[in-house]
Amino acid sequence: MDENLNPSALTMVEICAGAGGQSLGLHRAGFRHTLAVELDLDAAATLKRNLTRLATAENQPEPVVVVGDVADEAVWRPADHQGVSLLAGGVPCPPFSIAGKQLGSSDERDLFAWAVEAAGKMRPDAVLLENVRGLSMPRFAGYRQAVLDRFAELGYRADWRLLEAKDFGVPQLRPRFILVALREEFAPYFRWPEPSPVVETVGDALETLMAANGWAGAAGWAKRANRVAPTVVGGSKKHGGPDLGPTRAKREWAKLGVDGLGVANDAPSAETPCEFVPKLTNEMVARIQGWGKPGYEWDFGTSKGRKTAIYRQIGNAFPPPVAHAIGESIAAALRKEGEPASDHGMGGRFHDEVYRAMREHGDFVSVAGLRKALGGALPDLEIERRIDFIGRDFEIEIKTRGGRPSYRLGDWRAFRGQDDHHRHAAYAEDKRRARIS
Known part of the structure; x- marks a missing residue:
């Protein structure tokens, strides 16, 4: 921990930090970086530039931002950062994305389980990890339960909680699946943030930016763009240039009067016809992500020659106002504000009783045995479906008894830092090809 930090500040290490959406929100909630780790050079440069600006304004030391694979101990060592208030991060989304193959722990980019183990080495007071909505699906129920059980150990x-950005002052749907873990001392004080009563529309957010170059059609356009935006898609180095998402998303953007086939260099000019259908600029996309209002300023540098890189930084970010809201809830818990009445972590819809029953049984168990252990709460077909899902992330031994299969839960395939895990070879190959997402 940096001894030069304001002693009243809550400290944090941020992993997979990106260009700083989560960083800014948590900074506004009272957290100050002792370290940020990011793989992408462009995103790390943006993050460093802005965190330095914030630190200078507060007369604080320049923040440490390191570039490299977050799981490489040559880049940083979690055990060297014990005692921070918060470990936060947005670990890679492709292993869980609905738009992808949902390979989970079989995807070399999966770092969720590794982040849990990093927390075990650091012993922070709280952990905040965010990911895509896909991780909330039944496919990953066993994976989620393994994360919860490991944190309990x-x-x-x-x-977990599924939050939508539109509920926190962001003119975009953008559902994000959030995990918050707190030491037992602080957990009773944690409460999930309440949604804002006001929902901002795309027109409200972007009218001034659309009119910046004198376009007479801006006001009419804003009146038609009277809904929140679909989720902005940032893409990766493995794909092409910037656009606003897959075909279905582009159709939704079209209903808002936006051409989703690319990103513009500038807002429409005074000579542009009123009926023109504009593309968004990077500044506009940033505003859709929650940057740009007072307190949420962020410098992404110039777009000249770097439009795609900047768009990816913006599009892949965690909206700062959402991070701010969650950060304030965590900060309040760490300060033990209010009455200790929260039941955080005591049960919820994103748990998996089938995984838990298999784990507690410890030996071969049939579907009938699991049904009995669960008190008949689930039909056999649902138990079999859950076992199939669990088997995609965990080793499961199958033994036939009396013509019926019995199952024994084995090892979690997820990368947790194992020296012999397949992630190492896959990462080395991607690094050689410069295709790391």
Whole structure:
């Protein structure tokens, strides 16, 4: 921990930090970086530039931003950062994305389980990890339960919540699946943030930017763009240039009067016809992500020659106002504000009783045995479906008894830092090809 930091500040290490959406929100909630780790050079440069600006304004030391694979101990060592208030991060989304193959722990980019183990080495007071909505699906119920159980072993109460950016002052749907874990001492004080009563539309957010170059059609356009935006898609180095998402998303953008086939260099000019259908600029996309209002300023540099790189930084970010809201809830818990009445981590819809029953049984168990252990709460077909899902992330031994299969839960395939895990070879190959997402 940096001894030069304001002693009243809550400290944090941020992993997979990106260009700083989560960073800014948590900074506004009272957290100050002791370290940020990011793989992408462009995103790390943006993050460093802005965190330095914030630190200078507060007369604080320049923040440490390191570039490299977050799981490489040559880049940083979690055990060297014990005692911080918060470990936060947005670990890679492709292993869980609905738009992808949902390979989970079989995807070399999966770092969720590794992040849990990093928390075990650091022993922060709280952990915040965010990911895509896909991780909330039944496909990953066993994976989620394994995360919760591991946090419990480490002395934390953890739980999940699906939050939408539109509920926190962001003119975009953008559902994100959030995990918050707190030490037992602080967990009773944690409460998930309440949604804002006001929902901002795309027109409200972008009218001034659309009119910046004198376009007479801006006001009419804003009146038609009277809904929140679909989720902005940032893409990766493995794909092409910037656009606003897959075909279905582009159709939704078209209903808002936006051409989703690319990103513009500038807002429409005074000579542009009023009926023109504009593309968004990077500045506009940033505003859709929650940057740009007072307190949420962020410098992405110039777009000249770097439009795609900047768009990816913006599009892949965690909206700062959402991070701000969650950060304030965590900060309040760490300060033990209010009455200790929260049941955080004591149960919820994103748990998996089938995984838990298999784990507690420890030996071969049939579907009938699981049904009995669950008190008949689930039909056999649903138990079999859950076992199939669990088997995609965990080794499962199958033994036939009396013509019926019995199952024994084995090892979690997820990367947790194992020296012999397949992630190492895959990462080395991607690094050689410069195709790391």
